Amino acid sequence: MxxxxxxxxxxxxxxxxxxxxxxxxxxxxxxVACMDAADAAAKFAGNxxxxxxxxxxxxxxxxxxxxxxxxxxxxxxxxxxxFKRALxxxxxxNMAKDQGDAQKAWLVFRDKACVLADNVDPxxxxxxxxxxxxxxxxxxxxxxxxxVYSLEEH
Numbered sequence: 559m560x561x562x563x564x565x566x567x568x569x570x571x572x573x574x575x576x577x578x579x580x581x582x583x584x585x586x587x588x589x590v591a592c593m594d595a596a597d598a599a600a601k602f603a604g605n606x607x608x609x610x611x612x613x614x615x616x617x618x619x620x621x622x623x624x625x626x627x628x629x630x631x632x633x634x635x636x637x638x639x640x641f642k643r644a645l646x647x648x649x650x651x652n653m654a655k656d657q658g659d660a661q662k663a664w665l666v667f668r669d670k671a672c673v674l675a676d677n678v679d680p681x682x683x684x685x686x687x688x689x690x691x692x693x694x695x696x697x698x699x700x701x702x703x704x705x706v707y708s709l710e711e712h
Contacts, residue, residue: 585609585610585613585628585632586610586632586635588609589606589609589610589632590636592605592606592609593606593699593700593703597703597707602700603696603700604697604700606696607692607693607696607697608629608693610625610628610629610632611625611626611628611629611684611685611689611692614628614629615684622684622685622686622689623685623686623688623689625685625689626684626685626686626687626688626689626690626692627688629685629688629689629692630688630689630691630692630695632692633692633695633696633699634695636695636696636699637695637698637699637702640699640702640703640706641657641661641702643702643706644657644702644705644706644709645657645658648709649709664698668691668694668695668698669691671690671694672687672690672691672694673687674687675687675689675690
């Protein structure tokens with residue numbers, strides 16, 4: 559009985575946090591348009607990072623960590639889709655294995671490099687480790703978008 563109560567209490571905590579991290583569709587569309595414009599101009603899309611976080615933190619009583627999680631959710635979705643597309647478009651036999659190995663190593667790097675963000679003054683790293691992971695993930699997305707472009711006919 560105690561386990562059931564604990565599980566119910568835990569679920570109540572997890573569901574709202576997961577819901578808060580889901581990016582709104584309009585935010586994602588703005589960021590994708592930003593990346594597409596940067597790609598078309600052959601420029602680095604770095605100014606596309608943080609758009610969701612910035613919109614989120616404008617709200618009254620905004621929580622930087624929840625906003626960081628929202629930004630991360632968007633970039634993680636972009637990473638998953640772009641990585642799959644890069645593998646699908648590959649014409650090189652070893653690319654899938656090499657990219658899979660690189661992706662696993664990169665994920666370990668990202669998570670270890672960003673853990674410190676939860677332990678520094680929030681004024682120096684707003685959004686904590688979630689926002690740090692969002693920034694690093696965005697940069698990986700940009701790289702994979704270039705891979706996809708290079709594999710597609712152009």
